[in-house]
Amino acid sequence: MRIFVTGTDTNVGKTIISAWLCYNLKASYWKPVQSGTIEGCDSAVASDLSGAEIFPEAYSLKAPLSPHLAASLEGVQIDLNKITPPLTDKPLIIEGAGGVMAPLNNKHTILDLIAQLKAPTIVVARSTLGTINHTCLTLEALRSRSLPVLGVIMNGPKNSDNKEAIEHFGRIKVLAEIEPLTPLTTKTLSQLPFPPSLHELFV
């Protein structure tokens, strides 16, 4: 079983939540396209936080920019045909880059990568103001391409009004709400309750 973890934006918590999913589901982790390696790699963060098996990126780009721009700075064109999922018997958590419309090259966005990998998605969303709009737009984009969405995970201070609005206007279930962790460590991440509904996604 594969799950593609996408989000409403960059920096919304996809890596932290991917690590949390890997830890609890005993899953492996794969970030097919990484940009911004001069600032750090999501694979290293996911490994440190979850201890998960990590598969190497298909593209690892230095500049902290949209993948299409980071690639062009290195004279590289991201080719979807060269992004093949690793073979594993374990569940696989795949982390996207940025949000669903982040460009990979002049033709393709993350939506095309999700379609190619045929993995159902989880959308990571901020819990704070602006999230209803961003989350509903992300869901619309996924549905416009008939890409299955398992649910939304909200990240940030609990906001039950925003949760209800996302469920109502987005016609979707919020699978979990992750509060800010201080400090952010394997221990604090592993102590977060893991809802049975998330385990059930994998049976």
Ligand SMILES: Nc1ncnc2c1ncn2[C@@H]1O[C@H](COP(=O)(O)OP(=O)(O)OP(=O)(O)O)[C@@H](O)[C@H]1O
């Ligand atoms: N629940 C949380 N508690 C504490 N820190 C968090 C939490 N969620 C995210 N962060 C911090 O916020 C920053 C952004 O999170 P993260 O790297 O997971 O975002 P992302 O969506 O994966 O970004 P990218 O698009 O670059 O992959 C990181 O520094 C991360 O440690």
Ligand SMILES: [Mg+2]
């Ligand atoms: Mg990330």
